[in-house]
Amino acid sequence: MTAVAAVQRRAAAGEGEALFQLGLWQLQGRPLPRDLPGARAALRRAADAGHDEAQLIEIALAANGTGADADWHTAMGLLDTAVAAGNVPARQLKTLLAAMSLDDAGTPASLPVIQPLTADGSVRRAVAAFTLAECAHIARAADDLLAPAAVVDPRTGRSVPHPIRTSDAAVIGPVREDPVIRALNQRIAALSATRIGQGEALTVLRYRPGQQFRLHSDILPQVRNQRVATVLVYLNDDFTGGETSFPDHGLVIRPRVGDAIIFDNVDAAGHALATARHAGEPVRSGVKWLATRWIRARPFDVWTGPEAA
Ligand SMILES: O=C(O)CCC(=O)C(=O)O
Numbered sequence: 001m002t003a004v005a006a007v008q009r010r011a012a013a014g015e016g017e018a019l020f021q022l023g024l025w026q027l028q029g030r031p032l033p034r035d036l037p038g039a040r041a042a043l044r045r046a047a048d049a050g051h052d053e054a055q056l057i058e059i060a061l062a063a064n065g066t067g068a069d070a071d072w073h074t075a076m077g078l079l080d081t082a083v084a085a086g087n088v089p090a091r092q093l094k095t096l097l098a099a100m101s102l103d104d105a106g107t108p109a110s111l112p113v114i115q116p117l118t119a120d121g122s123v124r125r126a127v128a129a130f131t132l133a134e135c136a137h138i139a140r141a142a143d144d145l146l147a148p149a150a151v152v153d154p155r156t157g158r159s160v161p162h163p164i165r166t167s168d169a170a171v172i173g174p175v176r177e178d179p180v181i182r183a184l185n186q187r188i189a190a191l192s193a194t195r196i197g198q199g200e201a202l203t204v205l206r207y208r209p210g211q212q213f214r215l216h217s218d219i220l221p222q223v224r225n226q227r228v229a230t231v232l233v234y235l236n237d238d239f240t241g242g243e244t245s246f247p248d249h250g251l252v253i254r255p256r257v258g259d260a261i262i263f264d265n266v267d268a269a270g271h272a273l274a275t276a277r278h279a280g281e282p283v284r285s286g287v288k289w290l291a292t293r294w295i296r297a298r299p300f301d302v303w304t305g306p307e308a309a
C-alpha cells in the first residue's frame with residue numbers, strides 16, 4: 001500500500017492526524033488532486049477528532065472563503081467552539097477580534113482618518129491604523145515562512161530572487177489568513193476603497209541592516225489585472241533608516257508602527273503613474289518589519305491567481 005493510501009485508510013477510520021494530512025494535501029493539490037470542499041470536510045472531521053491545528057485552519061478557510069463562500073458568521077461560531085474546547089491560539093484570535101470594531105461580516109465599523117501626503121493625493125497615510133497587538137500578530141503569522149524575497153522578472157514574467165529587493169519575505173496565503181488577518185485585510189480594503197478580493201495575499205517583508213527595496217514601481221509588466229494600488233503597514237519602528245521614499249514627490253516617510261501608507265499606482269484612466277515609483281531605503285540599524293498588500297484592478301480567485309481574472 002502506498003503512503004497516500006495508508007493515510008487515506010487511517011483518515012477513513014477517523015484518525016485526526018491522518019484527516020489533517022489529507023486536508024492539507026487536498027489544499028496543496030499534491031500528492032492528491034486539489035479539492036477545496038474536500039479539504040474543508042477533512043479538516044472538519046480532524047477538528048472533531050480533537051486536532052487543534054485543523055480546527056484553526058478550518059476557521060481561517062471559513063472566514064476567507066476557501067472551499068465554500070466566505071462566511072464570517074460560521075467562522076465566528078467555529079472560533080467560539082474552539083475557544084470552548086481550550087484551543088489557546090483560538091482564544092488569542094478571539095481577544096484580538098474583540099478589540100476591533102467590526103460589523104456582522106467582519107468588515108470595519110469605522111475607519112481611521114486618511115490624510116494626503118502629496119498635492120495630487122496619490123500617496124496617503126492613515127496614522128495608527130493598526131494596533132501594536134495587530135502588528136505583532138501579522139509579524140508572528142509570517143515569522144516561520146520568511147525567506148529571501150522574490151520579484152517578477154520583467155523579461156520572463158517569472159518570480160525570481162532579485163537584487164532590487166534584498167529583504168526576506170513571507171506570503172500569508174489562505175491557510176494562514178486567520179480571522180484576525182482577514183479582518184485586517186478588510187481594513188486594508190476599506191482604507192484603499194477596494195474590495196477584499198482584489199488584494200494579493202498579505203506579504204510581510206523583513207529588512208535587516210543594509211537591506212533595502214531599491215527604487216521601483218509596483219506595476220507589473222504585461223498583466224491584464226494590474227496592481228492599481230498598494231497599502232503598506234509598518235509593523236515596528238525600532239530601527240533607523242528604512243524610510244519609504246517617493247522621489248518624484250520629494251516625499252520621505254519615516255515609518256511609525258501601525259501607520260498605513262496607501263498609494264495609487266495608476267491614474268483615474270488606469271494608466272501607470274510614473275510618480276508612484278518608490279523605495280524602501282536601506283535599514284541602518286535594527287530590523288524593519290512591514291506588511292504590504294498589492295491590490296489588483298479586479299477581484300480574482302486566490303487559488304488560480306490574479307492573471308486568471
Ligand atoms: O519597505 C518599504 O518601505 C517599501 C515596500 C514596497 O515598496 C512594497 O512593498 O512594494
Ligand SMILES: [Fe+2]
Nearest residue numbers: 216217218278
Ligand atoms: Fe513597492
